Every structure is written in C-alpha cells, then in structure tokens.
Amino acid sequence: MSLPVKPHVASLEPYQPGKPIEELQREFGFEDVVKLASNENPLGPSPKAQEAILAAASRVHRYPDGASYALREELSSRLDVDAGQLVFGCGCDEVFELAAKAYVGPGDEVVFAWPSFAMYPIVTKGMGGTPVAVPLTSDFVHDLDAMRAAITERTRAVVVCNPNNPTGTSVGAEAFDAFVASLPDDVVLLVDEAYVEYARRADFPDALTWVRRRPGTAVLRTFSKIYGLAGLRVGYAVADPELAGHLERARHPFNVNLLAEEAALAALSDDAHVAESRRVNEEGAELLTRELGALGIPVWPTDANYLLAQPGPGTYEALLAKGVIVRPLAGFGMPEYVRITIGLPAENERLVKALAECQRERS
Numbered sequence: 483m484s485l486p487v488k489p490h491v492a493s494l495e496p497y498q499p500g501k502p503i504e505e506l507q508r509e510f511g512f513e514d515v516v517k518l519a520s521n522e523n524p525l526g527p528s529p530k531a532q533e534a535i536l537a538a539a540s541r542v543h544r545y546p547d548g549a550s551y552a553l554r555e556e557l558s559s560r561l562d563v564d565a566g567q568l569v570f571g572c573g574c575d576e577v578f579e580l581a582a583k584a585y586v587g588p589g590d591e592v593v594f595a596w597p598s599f600a601m602y603p604i605v606t607k608g609m610g611g612t613p614v615a616v617p618l619t620s621d622f623v624h625d626l627d628a629m630r631a632a633i634t635e636r637t638r639a640v641v642v643c644n645p646n647n648p649t650g651t652s653v654g655a656e657a658f659d660a661f662v663a664s665l666p667d668d669v670v671l672l673v674d675e676a677y678v679e680y681a682r683r684a685d686f687p688d689a690l691t692w693v694r695r696r697p698g699t700a701v702l703r704t705f706s707k708i709y710g711l712a713g714l715r716v717g718y719a720v721a722d723p724e725l726a727g728h729l730e731r732a733r734h735p736f737n738v739n740l741l742a743e744e745a746a747l748a749a750l751s752d753d754a755h756v757a758e759s760r761r762v763n764e765e766g767a768e769l770l771t772r773e774l775g776a777l778g779i780p781v782w783p784t785d786a787n788y789l790l791a792q793p794g795p796g797t798y799e800a801l802l803a804k805g806v807i808v809r810p811l812a813g814f815g816m817p818e819y820v821r822i823t824i825g826l827p828a829e830n831e832r833l834v835k836a837l838a839e840c841q842r843e844r845s
Contacts, residue, residue: 518823523710528755534748546740574717586611594641597814622649626661639670650784658687677786679708714742766824
C-alpha cells in the first residue's frame with residue numbers, strides 16, 4: 483500500500499545526527515571513545531542542574547508548568563525583556579519550527595546562509611515552503627549583501643545563524659545592523675544564537691536590541707550548549723510581543739518537560755560553571771588551532787565551541803578507526819572538511835595525535 487504522504491514531506495532527507503559513542507563502540511569494540519562531533523559541553527551540566535534534576539525526579543508523574551513560569555521570570559530579569567516576549571521549546575529546533583508553522587506555507591520562501599544549520603531547509607520544506615540557500619563567502623562567513631539581494635516578495639523569513647554552524651564564523655555588529663535595517667517590514671527575522679555565550683569578538687552584535695526596535699524579530703537561544711543540557715532539550719526565543727504571541731499559538735502544551743525546566747533554571751544560577759566552560763573552550767580552541775596548523779591542516783577562526791578544519795577527504799572515516807568521532811561535512815558539499823567540537827585537554831590532545839597518525843598513514 484502506498485500512503486498518501488504530502489509530496490514536500492516525501493522529498494525530505496532526514497536530519498543525520500552525529501555518530502553516537504555507543505555505535506562506534508559496537509562497530510570497533512572500543513572501550514574508550516572520544517566524541518567531538520555534536521558541540522556538547524565537555525564539562526557536562528552544572529552541579530546545580532544535576533541536583534535540581536534529582537530533586538524534581540519524584541514529581542515526574544505531574545505535568546510540568548506549561549508556562550515555564552519560574553524559568554520565564556528568571557530569564558526575563560536577566561535579559562531585561564518582558565516575560566511575555568519569551569517562548570520556550572524543545573531546543574532551538576522546535577522554536578524555529580514554531581516560526582515556520584506560523585509564517586511559512588506552500589510557495590513561501592525562507593532565506594538563510596549555506597552551509598548552516600541543517601534544520602533550516604528541512605523545516606522549510608516540511609511546511610511546503612521553498613528554502614533559499616545563499617552561499618557563504620570564501621571565508622565561510624554570511625554574505626549578508628547576497629542574502630539581502632535574495633529576498634523577494636515571496637520571502638516570509640530570513641535566518642541569520644550567528645555564530646554560524648558548522649563553520650564557527652560570525653558577523654560583526656556594523657554589518658549585522660546594516661543588514662537588519664535594510665530588511666522589509668513584512669519579513670520575519672530569526673537570529674539563531676545557539677552559541678552566543680562562546681562568542682569572543684569584541685564587536686559581536688547585540689541582536690536583542692533589534693527585538694526592541696524592529697517588529698517581527700526573534701532571537702533564538704538554547705541551554706544545550708554552554709549550559710550542558712543537550713540531553714534535556716530546552717530552547718527559547720526572545721521576540722517582539724506580536725511575534726511571540728503567534729509562536730505561542732503554534733506551540734504544543736507541555737513541550738518543555740519538568741526535569742528540563744528545573745535544570746535550566748538551576749543552570750542559569752551557576753555563573754561559575756558558565757565561566758569555566760568558556761575558559762576551557764577558549765584554551766582548547768587555541769591549542770587545536772596551533773597544533774592543527776603545525777600539522778598543515780587549515781583551521782578557521784571560531785566564535786563557537788567547535789572548529790572548521792580541512793584535513794582532507796577520508797579523514798572522518800580514518801578517525802573513526804582510531805576511536806575519535808568528529809562531524810563530517812560531505813553532506814554540506816564539503817568532503818575535505820570536518821567540524822571538530824572543542825573538548826577537554828586530554829580529548830583535544832588525542833584528536834591531534836590521531837590526526838597526525840592519519841597524515842603519516844597517507845604519506
């Protein structure tokens with residue numbers, strides 16, 4: 483029997499997550515695997531978040547607070563926004579999908595840079611819309627002029643991923659502000675800042691100011707990265723009131739589970755853990771940039787917790803055989819490149835050693 487699936491859903495290529503540690507252990511029999519593929523915080527979650535999860539475990543027979551009241555109030559205070567401007571979801575993925583549900587339909591276009599987060603085209607196509615992927619510059623940075631030129635009367639939304647995944651590059655405040663100021667009033671702007679807490683450039687844009695200044699703007703953030711809660715999936719948007727109201731209408735009830743809400747709230751209070759996560763990341767970025775450069779492997783500057791590197795084709799598979807998982811980028815049309823999550827010092831050193839072995843084996 484052939485089920486009558488919608489054509490735009492049938493044409494989708496499912497998202498391919500990073501290879502799990504357990505899968506590599508089964509395939510090769512490794513006991514010790516280093517995973518540097520999915521941009522997870524190598525320090526793990528805050529101890530405060532872990533304590534909050536344990537304390538809430540006895541209450542999981544109850545539904546969570548559907549309004550995420552306590553988390554909403556804390557974020558509202560920290561970000562200096564109205565509580566009603568916050569919309570929570572199961573990771574940034576769901577928040578982006580809420581925006582697509584609210585604004586994108588057959589014939590509508592969504593403009594974004596490419597390569598960038600793989601869910602942008604998947605979600606757009608899933609709504610029957612048309613993805614408009616604008617190539618990055620030769621330096622793997624958003625080409626904001628080309629993105630502006632790609633906007634037509636059919637464009638419903640434009641997405642800026644800053645810092646960009648999978649390249650780690652970012653756009654500065656002057657270029658970003660000029661781009662936003664040039665956008666048509668009827669185009670929704672979604673700024674994906676999943677990695678904003680890792681950004682190091684002095685002129686990193688203040689996207690939240692545009693939420694206040696420009697109706698139809700939302701900034702997307704997550705607890706999956708620097709807060710170390712990827713396994714619990716908590717994301718949120720800060721949007722102007724009208725846009726936030728539309729996202730709330732598209733949102734399912736209880737989409738953020740009880741443990742996730744409690745953990746996120748506790749993680750927000752642990753500034754020391756965030757600071758340590760940033761320090762470990764910065765030192766790791768410097769080590770990997772230096773050591774990979776010494777091996778002759780091109781590496782691009784990063785404002786995130788991962789590096790774009792060009793070690794050549796076949797590197798992903800060669801590293802798997804040594805018990806090291808990175809993110810292959812062949813699916814983005816970049817077979818010579820990999821994305822490397824910055825890990826703990828010992829993990830970074832093992833990666834460097836494995837890459838050096840790969841090079842010797844090729845020669």
